[in-house]
Amino acid sequence: MSVYQIVEIGSEVLREKAKEVKEITPNIVKLLENMLDTMYEADGVGLAAPQIGITKRVVVIDVGDGPVELINPVIIEQEGESDDSEGCLSIPGVTGDVIRAAKVTVQGLNRKGELQTIKADGLLARACQHEIDHLEGILFVDKAHKTHRSR
Ligand code: ZN
Numbered sequence: 001m002s003v004y005q006i007v008e009i010g011s012e013v014l015r016e017k018a019k020e021v022k023e024i025t026p027n028i029v030k031l032l033e034n035m036l037d038t039m040y041e042a043d044g045v046g047l048a049a050p051q052i053g054i055t056k057r058v059v060v061i062d063v064g065d066g067p068v069e070l071i072n073p074v075i076i077e078q079e080g081e082s083d084d085s086e087g088c089l090s091i092p093g094v095t096g097d098v099i100r101a102a103k104v105t106v107q108g109l110n111r112k113g114e115l116q117t118i119k120a121d122g123l124l125a126r127a128c129q130h131e132i133d134h135l136e137g138i139l140f141v142d143k144a145h146k147t148h149r150s151r
Helices: 027-043 122-135
Strands: 046-048 057-059 069-079 081-088 094-100 103-109 115-121 148-150
Touching: 027 046, 027 069, 027 103, 046 094, 046 103, 046 122, 057 122, 069 122, 081 122, 094 122, 115 122
Parallel strands: none
Antiparallel strands: 046 057, 057 069, 069 103, 081 094, 094 148, 103 115
């Protein structure tokens, strides 16, 4: 098990646009595994590669239904609106209310290079949008209409 240090707000790397993964090498598979370890260790529901200082379009999510790995994820459809609270492992002690799409359809590759299509609602839809924002250098506090200090 390998756990990365999570980069916090203020770090430049969180503001960079992440680069597309051109080829799924053993290093990418290792990255996915280490990102999952890091996310579980930190008790998070999602983690994007820029959060560990790696500007590649790779995210992992687990909202309690098992791990989801997405390489080069894209939102291809979105529907409705949901206003709910969220937080981020890179912004400890802060939560905020963010309006996002209620349902999204996301496409991305898994570690085998297979295209997966995920239809998500609820927390999974929110996590997908939050993590994909990280790949664009966007943090939830940029979009939150209200923020709270939780600790
Ligand atoms: Zn985040």
